[in-house]
Amino acid sequence: MAVVSxxxxxxxxxxxxxxxxxxxxxxxxxIPPAGEREFGRARQWSDWLVVQRLSHARRLGTxxxxxxxxxxxxxxxxxxxxxxxxxxxxxxxxRVARSLDLPIVGTLGILLAAKRRGLLTTVRPCLDALRDxxxxxxxxxxxxxxxxxxxx
Numbered sequence: 001m002a003v004v005s006x007x008x009x010x011x012x013x014x015x016x017x018x019x020x021x022x023x024x025x026x027x028x029x030x031i032p033p034a035g036e037r038e039f040g041r042a043r044q045w046s047d048w049l050v051v052q053r054l055s056h057a058r059r060l061g062t063x064x065x066x067x068x069x070x071x072x073x074x075x076x077x078x079x080x081x082x083x084x085x086x087x088x089x090x091x092x093x094x095r096v097a098r099s100l101d102l103p104i105v106g107t108l109g110i111l112l113a114a115k116r117r118g119l120l121t122t123v124r125p126c127l128d129a130l131r132d133x134x135x136x137x138x139x140x141x142x143x144x145x146x147x148x149x150x151x152x
Contacts, residue, residue, distance in 0.1 A: 005029045005087035006074040007038035010049075012089065012107040016129035021114045023048035029087070032073035054080060066092045078102055107135070108145050115149050123149040 003026045010031070013019045022029055029049050031039065036051045054076055067075075071093035078086045079100065086097050089106040097104045105113070107130065114120045124146055131137060137145075146152050 002081050002083040003029050003085045003087060004074050004078040004081070004083040005031050005035065006090065006093065007031065007035040007070050008089040009087045009107045009110060010035075010039045012130060012133070012135050013110065015133040015135075016126055018111070018114075018120075018126060021110060021119055024119050025110065025113055025117065026085075030077065030081070030083070032070070032077045034069040034073040038070045052077060052081070067096060071096075075100065075102065108137070108141070112145065112148055122151060124151045 010019065010022075010029075013021065027048070030052045031049065033051060033053055054073060067090070071088060071090050074086060074088060075093065075097055077083070078097070079102070084103065086102045086104045087106070087110070088094055088097060088104055094104055094106070108127075111120065111123050111126050115123050120126065127137070127142055127145060131142070143152065
């Protein structure tokens with residue numbers, strides 16, 4: 001099961017010291033070259049995070065004009081390799097991915113999945129840390145995620 005990620009969830013999870021959740025949830029995560037540039041290659045990665053180049057260009061139509069290079073490449077790579085999931089937070093990128101019937105999950109969904117699997121005991125401290133790290137989330141979204149985690 002291939003999982004492709006944009007750099008957004010990687011950066012967000014790293015900022016709150018929760019990046020180690022990813023290899024516990026997914027065997028391997030594939031990022032495109034633009035995602036590597038955005039996330040940075042200065043750190044040593046294990047084999048759970050792999051950079052994969054796109055084998056051919058694929059247009060996403062005019063909807064993609066509002067997306068950054070990382071989001072565009074992640075969506076293209078997801079389509080190209082038939083990934084089972086796309087990890088992405090950007091609202092415009094999520095809209096494009098949904099229009100292409102790609103299954104998506106964002107940083108908050110990753111935290112919820114980690115709690116369901118017993119990797120986190122509570123989600124609320126992570127939500128607070130994300131908010132402190134300038135991760136945009138409305139108060140309503142914060143409440144909904146906390147409620148879904150049974151922490152309301």
